[in-house]
Amino acid sequence: MYLNVKSFLNLFTTASLILLLLAGGARAQLQIEIVDGVEGALPIAVVPFDFGSAEMQPETPVHEVIAADLQRSGLFDPLPVTDMIDQPSRPPEVKLGTWRLLKVDYVAMGRWIPGGDGLSGEIEYHLVAVHSGRTLFSRAIAAGPGAFRLRAHQIADAIFEELTGAPGAFASRIAYVKVTDAGTDAEQFELIVADSDGHNPQTIVRHSEPIMSPTWGPEGRRLAYVSFATGRSNVVIQDIYTGQRDIIADGKGINGAPAFSPDGELLAMSLSRSGNSEIWVRTLASGRMEQLTEHWAIDTEPAWSRDGRNIFFTSDRAGRPQIYRVRRNGTNIERVTFEGDYNSRVSVDPYSGLLAMVHGGQANFRIAVLDRESERLRVLSPGRMDESPSFAPNGRMVLYAAREGERGVLAAVSVDGRFRQRLVLTEGDVREPAWSPLIQ
């Protein structure tokens, strides 16, 4: 289960803790601020890992990355390193009484085991429960130059899973669109990929014409998005490692709203080549095109069900935008949402199948989650212009775009609505976040 629910009863309101001040290069990076926190987060100590006199020191201290991840989840309260009385690196060195006095429930620690070449090696890591004195796990993971941050995220995922029962989502990436010099002749749209903590932002493509709707392939290596580079909308798939770009749809009218099928072999899109927006599916290997809907309404924003048998989409066939569902073969169209004037841009939770969407009316557009079994719709975000929901790969958080004044910011909220954080860029205007699958 998701930790002890009783220990998270109350919200910190406007805690505004700055969690991560990402130092480093001249590039603007994401800062992460906790907006609403959860009271009673689990006290844990992540002890600085013992790298001894290793030639290859990590580019960022591993324990800092782990502690920041755990804190950012809203479920953990890491002890500051300056409060640690000693720094064990293996379970036999843990003095349980000391940690009990510090009111720490768990101690995570580790050390570097150098390999033969002096550069690569293994990170050995352990988790000890202070009350029982039990070692919950002892593991090792291969690491080398440039891989320490990813390994740290994976260790944080292991701790998260051990203590919450749910998989972590720290070893993942986010893609988003950033706009600079909006409304001027110098206006630039950038598609950016960063680690899940906002670190290491890389520009994947940049253009003076709009870029929209980035979405990940299930393998975490392809991004599909909409480019206006030709002056018209085109759907493009780009490999983030090789940079190879393939234009998937450039027909008459709109070519938009790409969504990879769960197996990565199909791309659903909204195309208006037949006269107005309809849902189409392209088989990527063969180029075969199938039209799933045929209606005078706007049919757009397709999202695959987890089993790949159905596609959810936005349609205003009943007058206002609502979510519908169609079978993969184009039959059995049924309406899914009935609550509210405006429901659109559905995102499917890859873990449990919940649906997140933009939910609103004339005044406010917020992120809501629909549980189709209980038919319960829960509004998660407090904004007026919230949009583009995207589930974390473990289904625990929803990343979305919000407005602050004239600029866009990214925010994430837990699916139970109790914990919210804002990802703040020091410059520019960011929008349309997409959370990647886990990096293996």
Place this chain on the structure above:
Amino acid sequence: MNFASKIFLVSVLALLLGACATDTRDVPPAPEPEPRPTEPSDPVEVDRVNPSNYADSRNLDNPDSTLSQREIYFEFDRSDVRPEYVPIIRAHAAYLRANPSARMLLEGHADERGSREYNLGLGERRGNSVLDLMRAEGASASQIEVVSYGEERPVCRQSSESCWERNRRVEIVYTAR
């Protein structure tokens, strides 16, 4: 044809009829030519253009002519053309009829509210509403292309109705005159 399409057609016809009636009543008689000034060359050539001559490309830049008006505005989440914009569309349709080599882009836009891809669809539908009226007025579809930018190209960036109403628009852009 389904019910909604019928309603749409009927409203388009009603708009056109209304516009025709209005036009025959309101168009002023062509003004008497002013006595020519004694100077040999007239510095303001455009003054001699009849602003109601919708075949004349000079009127595209003549602020007195309806042809200089290139924006059509819409209600929230709507794509039906309001009656006050029908004369603009009639003027441009007349221009296209008279100038077969002219080409036009209808750029559809939406305000920031709601989701981006839905707004891309909405921008296209607005463009298509204007296209349909242009065609009903005798313009050739081959002269006109609709392109939607959704909410990606706002002219105004505050989150307020006074801003949103300027962003919900179709812009008429001549790519060839």
